[in-house]
Amino acid sequence: MAATTQAMGSLPSGFGICTTAPDIFYLPELVFGGLVWILVASTLVSPPNPLGWVMFVSVFCFVMTFLWMIFFAVGCHNSSSCWAAADFVYHGLAVLFYLSAGVNLAYVTFQKKSGEFRIYQIDISAVVFAFAATFLYFIHAILSAIRWKHF
Incomplete structure (x- = not known):
């Protein structure tokens, strides 16, 4: 248990970002x-405001x-x-941004369900990936908050 707390309390650099709990979520x-x-971007951005x-x-x-x-990999943070x-703040902000974007995208996709089926399928895929990204950023924010509190 002490080793986990120590690992969560330090900021990794180099290839360490590929092995530590919150930082492993960067690539996904x-x-x-x-x-x-x-x-x-592969579909017609209509209506422009929510999709923008x-x-x-x-x-x-x-x-x-x-x-x-890159900042973490290079070691700019100096622990x-x-x-x-x-x-923690960045990933919390990203959660709020992606959650609002995912809801907007889902609403626009629901409105366009009577349109071209191929575009509708692409939009549904974008909605699923937007909420998956929201979930990943949420998990990263939670683990970053734990690491910050143990720092």
């Missing part, structure tokens, strides 16, 4: 967020997660508790 977050981005928000969230979270992963708190 990138994959699912990228899939949302690709699937929404979905595109903003998916692109913003993809870029920020990639940069955040500071400030970085642990920032990790």
Whole structure:
């Protein structure tokens, strides 16, 4: 139990981000967020306002997660508790963003169910991946909060 607490209390760097509890979620977050981005971009963005928000969230979270992963891999954090708190705050914000984007995308998809079936299937896939990304960011935020409290 003490080894788990010690591992949760330290900030990894290098390849350590591929083996520690909250940081192992970086790659799945990138994959699912990228899939949302690709699937929404591959269809006609109509109506532009809610789907524009979905595109903003998916692109913003993809870029920020990639940069955040690079910062941790390079070791810019110097094991500071400030970085642990920032990790929690970022992933909590990403949860709120993806949850709002997923709900908007689900509503727009429900409205377009009488349209072209192939586009409808792509939109349903985007909804599923948006909520999967929300779940991954939520788990990462919870584990980051635990790590921050043990820091």
